[in-house]
Amino acid sequence: MVFSLGLHPYCVSEIKSEALGDLLSKLQFQLSSVLPAAHAVGECGLDFRQAPGAPARAHQVACFRGQLEIARTLGLPLTLHCVGAHGAMLELLRERPTPPSVLHAFSGSAEVGRQLVAMGHYLSFAGNLCIPGARKVVEAARSVPAERMLIETDAPDQTPPGRRPAPNEPAFVVDVAARLAEVRGESLESVAAQTWTNACRVFGLADDDLAARNE
Numbered sequence: 001m002v003f004s005l006g007l008h009p010y011c012v013s014e015i016k017s018e019a020l021g022d023l024l025s026k027l028q029f030q031l032s033s034v035l036p037a038a039h040a041v042g043e044c045g046l047d048f049r050q051a052p053g054a055p056a057r058a059h060q061v062a063c064f065r066g067q068l069e070i071a072r073t074l075g076l077p078l079t080l081h082c083v084g085a086h087g088a089m090l091e092l093l094r095e096r097p098t099p100p101s102v103l104h105a106f107s108g109s110a111e112v113g114r115q116l117v118a119m120g121h122y123l124s125f126a127g128n129l130c131i132p133g134a135r136k137v138v139e140a141a142r143s144v145p146a147e148r149m150l151i152e153t154d155a156p157d158q159t160p161p162g163r164r165p166a167p168n169e170p171a172f173v174v175d176v177a178a179r180l181a182e183v184r185g186e187s188l189e190s191v192a193a194q195t196w197t198n199a200c201r202v203f204g205l206a207d208d209d210l211a212a213r214n215e
């Protein structure tokens with residue numbers, strides 16, 4: 001089994017500030033005690049749609065900063081959720097060197113993507129890439145270097161348009177791969193092979209190791 005552990009920005013409003021330090025210590029202990037099965041910290045990050053006021057955003061930042069420190073201490077990548085907060089995300093990632101990490105269900109611009117790639121991170125594309133007229137994320141998908149692109153479903157969220165109204169499921173990742181291949185002018189096979197290699201690299205998994213764990 002391969003997994004990650006983290007405090008999702010949807011849930012951090014339930015954490016009282018005075019309890020945060022203790023919770024982060026427990027998270028770090030859990031991650032370090034189950035290594036090497038834990039391959040990432042996350043999902044964690046920022047979602048300013050869920051935090052309309054300054055105090056709520058500051059609380060999200062505090063929770064996220066603590067998890068950045070855990071990832072840096074343990075040398076683990078992060079799976080990063082970022083909605084409506086790309087500027088703040090870039091600033092926090094720049095504060096200190098951060099292990100190469102994954103911006104999951106990437107929704108930012110090509111320029112934000114370029115800055116993330118320059119810091120060593122990966123962009124993971126999900127069902128939003130398949131939405132007709134999704135120009136911004138298509139531009140990002142075209143410009144990301146092949147060795148930094150990933151694919152995912154974000155199931156059960158983000159069902160690709162061609163599969164609705166079915167709930168999203170992992171098998172639909174082929175839709176995202178096909179759309180990524182289309183917008184980049186590459187073959188489905190090359191996108192599949194490249195994203196597999198990239199996933200193994202960023203999460204520190206041997207190729208056959210990941211295949212065996214998924215059986």
Ligand SMILES: [Zn+2]
Pocket residue numbers: 043080081082104105
């Ligand atoms: Zn997310």
